[in-house]
Amino acid sequence: MNQDRDFSEFSYSSLTPEQRQAQLVDENVPVALKALLLFHEALHLANSGNYELAIALYNRSLEFIPDAFEVWYHKGVALSNLCRYQDAIAAYDKAIDWKPDYYEALTEKGYCLSILARHQEGLTCCDQAIKINPDYYKSWCDRAYILRQLNRRKQAFSSCDKALELNPDSHEAWNVRGLLSNRPQAGLACFEKALDIQPDYARSWYNRGLLLLRLGQKETALSCFEKALEIKPNSQEFWHPQAWYARGYMLVKFRRYEEAIACFEKALSLQPDYGTAAFYKLIILILSGKFFNHIAEPRKRRNLLQDFKTILYSIKYLLIGFLAIIIINTYAKGAGMMVLQETLSVVFSVGILCLFIWELWLNRNNLKFVWQIYKRGIITYIRAFTILIITLTTFVAVDSVVPPFMEWGWASAVFGNSGNLVFQPITTVQKIKPPQEVETPKTAPPLKTEKSTKVQPVKEATQNKKALEVNIDYSLIITGGIWIVLMLLVPFWANFEEKIFRQGANTWKQILIRSTQFGLVHILVGIPIFAGFVLILPGFLFACRYKYIHDKKFKETNDEKIAEEAGVEASTADHAIYNAILITFVVAAMVL
Numbered sequence: 001m002n003q004d005r006d007f008s009e010f011s012y013s014s015l016t017p018e019q020r021q022a023q024l025v026d027e028n029v030p031v032a033l034k035a036l037l038l039f040h041e042a043l044h045l046a047n048s049g050n051y052e053l054a055i056a057l058y059n060r061s062l063e064f065i066p067d068a069f070e071v072w073y074h075k076g077v078a079l080s081n082l083c084r085y086q087d088a089i090a091a092y093d094k095a096i097d098w099k100p101d102y103y104e105a106l107t108e109k110g111y112c113l114s115i116l117a118r119h120q121e122g123l124t125c126c127d128q129a130i131k132i133n134p135d136y137y138k139s140w141c142d143r144a145y146i147l148r149q150l151n152r153r154k155q156a157f158s159s160c161d162k163a164l165e166l167n168p169d170s171h172e173a174w175n176v177r178g179l180l181s182n183r184p185q186a187g188l189a190c191f192e193k194a195l196d197i198q199p200d201y202a203r204s205w206y207n208r209g210l211l212l213l214r215l216g217q218k219e220t221a222l223s224c225f226e227k228a229l230e231i232k233p234n235s236q237e238f239w240h241p242q243a244w245y246a247r248g249y250m251l252v253k254f255r256r257y258e259e260a261i262a263c264f265e266k267a268l269s270l271q272p273d274y275g276t277a278a279f280y281k282l283i284i285l286i287l288s289g290k291f292f293n294h295i296a297e298p299r300k301r302r303n304l305l306q307d308f309k310t311i312l313y314s315i316k317y318l319l320i321g322f323l324a325i326i327i328i329n330t331y332a333k334g335a336g337m338m339v340l341q342e343t344l345s346v347v348f349s350v351g352i353l354c355l356f357i358w359e360l361w362l363n364r365n366n367l368k369f370v371w372q373i374y375k376r377g378i379i380t381y382i383r384a385f386t387i388l389i390i391t392l393t394t395f396v397a398v399d400s401v402v403p404p405f406m407e408w409g410w411a412s413a414v415f416g417n418s419g420n421l422v423f424q425p426i427t428t429v430q431k432i433k434p435p436q437e438v439e440t441p442k443t444a445p446p447l448k449t450e451k452s453t454k455v456q457p458v459k460e461a462t463q464n465k466k467a468l469e470v471n472i473d474y475s476l477i478i479t480g481g482i483w484i485v486l487m488l489l490v491p492f493w494a495n496f497e498e499k500i501f502r503q504g505a506n507t508w509k510q511i512l513i514r515s516t517q518f519g520l521v522h523i524l525v526g527i528p529i530f531a532g533f534v535l536i537l538p539g540f541l542f543a544c545r546y547k548y549i550h551d552k553k554f555k556e557t558n559d560e561k562i563a564e565e566a567g568v569e570a571s572t573a574d575h576a577i578y579n580a581i582l583i584t585f586v587v588a589a590m591v592l
Helices: 017-025 031-047 051-064 069-081 085-098 103-115 119-132 137-149 153-166 171-180 184-197 202-214 218-231 240-253 257-270 275-287 291-296 298-314 316-331 335-362 368-374 378-399 410-415 421-429 450-470 474-501 508-525 529-534 536-557 560-591
Strands: none
Touching: 031 051, 031 069, 051 069, 069 085, 069 103, 085 103, 103 119, 103 137, 119 137, 137 153, 137 171, 153 171, 171 184, 171 202, 184 202, 202 218, 202 240, 218 240, 240 257, 240 275, 257 275, 257 298, 275 291, 275 298, 275 508, 291 298, 298 316, 316 335, 335 421, 335 474, 368 474, 368 560, 378 529, 378 536, 378 560, 421 474, 421 560, 474 508, 474 536, 474 560, 508 529, 508 536, 529 536, 536 560
């Protein structure tokens, strides 16, 4: 409260709840003291995370003393913790109106503006706060965070260093320092320093988990997310839905689907428009076989419909773009539209190829796994080749009898040529062919003279050089590079699919369900609808391989975990080599 209204003998903690309530209703108690009681009660509630009730008490306090700038400031802090950033900014503005040099309020206002992507305005607020009090470390710390959002890393480092110079024990500054670091180990050291200073700083636990996830330390990353949520289970800060989503994402990798679904639902309860969480929840419900159970229950069915709306809303611009491209590819006529079609195809192909290269870069430390798959014995190759022949034969047979609508695939509608996203970059590259030389008709050689004999070698050398330049097929070189990238990625893709669709499917009923899911989910990558049904067959054969090895290993070890790992390893090998042979055949066919 304001200094002129301070009660030097007032001690909030010395009063019992009954005494505080009695003073609030006592008409003889000064208004300022009532406001002070409410303010301290609100602070106590806010410190325990009960921000809604705290805000209600701040408002009651302000009814007694409307110009209490400290109350406006702390109300802003509580609103910020509830992610009500616009309301928080309004509260900070009120505090600044009553006290223009209130640098703490200016600092917090700047942070809220940055959260709302108004980074430049937020930076201005922090600069104003620093001008008023250059020794307030929090202003430098928040300034560093905002400069990071503006990609002004050098200045951000300088501001963060200044904050640590003013307060070496600032866990917030060490947290920001970790976010700024380009080197993972240095970033981890900063987060650990922040946690040494403040062990219950949930945000650093969350950030540390994200960094460990990037480094591939999945179990440790999961424990960090769980620690952050344990510290603040009911927080409504902006990062909290992301922490629940991150925990759910990690639980999926450990096949703890029930817990993962609960995490995605928690994230959606905190942030109803969280499209990624809704999408992952839907996918896991399908993969775990619980989708139809949710449809059967009215409450869960309503939630599913809401999830569908959330997903569609989050990708509305993408859907509009795809629809526009499909219309262009289907109905557009004329040379200009053809150029547009080709341009869109090239842009998408480059984007897909960049995603492939990025995924390969993320797996760069685990390329030994690729060699372990491809060095399998000849029996594995024969088995994979046999499955491929069976699949292709079934594909041709089914293609000849299915109705036209079953041949539709969204990738063909979008790109106008390829039926699979994986092959789209190669399809596009194959359009870039070098000009073909026109063979000159053979004629009788001219009579040689002394002059022509001297000039002929020079002409022949020039022609050979031009021919050499014309005959370089850059499309073939690029195609070869893409093929290598795909060959390196195939084992990782196969292993991912096997862990989802095969691992844990130990009964024939589970195998049939998972095999059907395996085939139909491929429709998402753009293949024709009927092809998704055809892929149920290889999915079933991979599952048979998994079950055979799983059961055999379980009899030997009586350890379910070891048996599942052995089964996944065996089915991954068949699946990866199957895909490698298929991709090689398709690429060869495109080139030839």
